[in-house]
Amino acid sequence: MAERELARTGTVWSWATNHYEPPAPYEPPDPFVPYTVVAVELDGEHLIVLGQLAGESDPSELHVGAPVDVVVETLFEGEDGPRTIWRFQPTARGAR
């Protein structure tokens, strides 16, 4: 088994915007703001991965097949620096 990097681009398979604060261990911002979880089919990988919609993105722009990029954002500040996570950001690439 060998490790290999996955594509950093993909298209939206589906998404959901959560309006209620989830239970622990989720650590919501205070005050809570709705957030969107996106299911993305990574380009050429034949694989669907979940991730949150990136910080400033607008979920109303999403549709099945919409192109997104993988971005890295901070999940929380750990004792030894920020802990990061992948998120998805809509992009201007033409929809396929």
Added chain:
Amino acid sequence: MTEVVIAGAGMHPWGKWGRNFVEYGLHAARQALDDAGLDWTDVDYVVGGDTVRNGYPGYVAGATFAQALGWTGARIASCYAACATGAMAMDLARTRIMAGLCEVALVVGADTTPKGFLAPNAGERTDDPDWLRFRLLGATNPTYFAFYARRRMELFGATSLDFARVKAKNSRAGATNPNARYRKEFTEQDVLDSPYVSEPLHLLDICATSDGGAALVLTSKDFAAKRDVADPVTVAAVSTVTPTYPNTVIEMPNFATDAWNVVTPPARPFRDDIGWASYEQAALGPEDIEVAEVYDLSSALELDWYENLGFCGEGEAEKLLADGVTALGGTLPVNPSGGLGCFGEAVPAQALAQVCEITWQLQGRAGQRQVDHGGRPPRAGITANQGLFGHGSSVILTR
């Protein structure tokens, strides 16, 4: 091969009672034994559906119920398959009877649930996908239901009103069910006016978590005849299939699907396979089914099941619903009990509750919510659900 029948069915009403789950299980068990006209001492095998929210007694539910009913030396099993626990428990009981290793099996599931979202077990469990999906993504259960609902909207043009119609239909059916927790008739507008939980799903599109208990007495057909059990219902199939690699649908509690770049996906996706395995075992098809209980964790998910069970083609579920086919009075009523929308989910009891409803429907004992096929009760019914971590569940009953 030994035929297996349901000799008796029983339930404790669903609600938010806040009492010990054992109480609900015992109530349901005693009702099922009474219904069968059998005694606890007739039972030689007990299967308990585990609850993961009630401490050690919940992990050894078979022993917990057997001890509470009074030790008799009966063999026991305890099992867990999330939402599919009831079908797995039935499968254990049925196969043991078929093998000639027991004659009378009692299957019990009961749960006491906390308020709000179902959450993962406590602790810092960074190797548990169920914990990680909450910690890293906030991917609650309704998040996954919303993915499927959104797919219907995007692919088939479904609307929030279609989903609300499911809830309204089921609330009308469940309004007269004494075991249902919510016995209020909701209109489509009520659903649309309720707040979004996981958009596009509203609060009233999503099932609650409940307390409840359900039980079945299974016997061999010969034993039922020998003891003059009234109106036994035949267990024609129990499907407990798992996915076939690669599973290309995102499912709880996973972060990702299997990759399908090397192995071709199976011809039938997992959720189709659940019912198909049942049909194959029963030697029946969707055209033979006259009543169904399917897992409406969300209103939209009920529509998916119509297609997964072959009641209609892909993308046609909204029409089947709008035409009234799946309402009481239609030719194939779905969720005449009121479904999870009226019950809320009591995880280890829920798949058994589905089977209780189909049993009573086939016996013509469902009261005001009785399914009527030209003056007679339905002759064949199916249940379907899916438990997280890859548990399929479908049961076909016939009379």
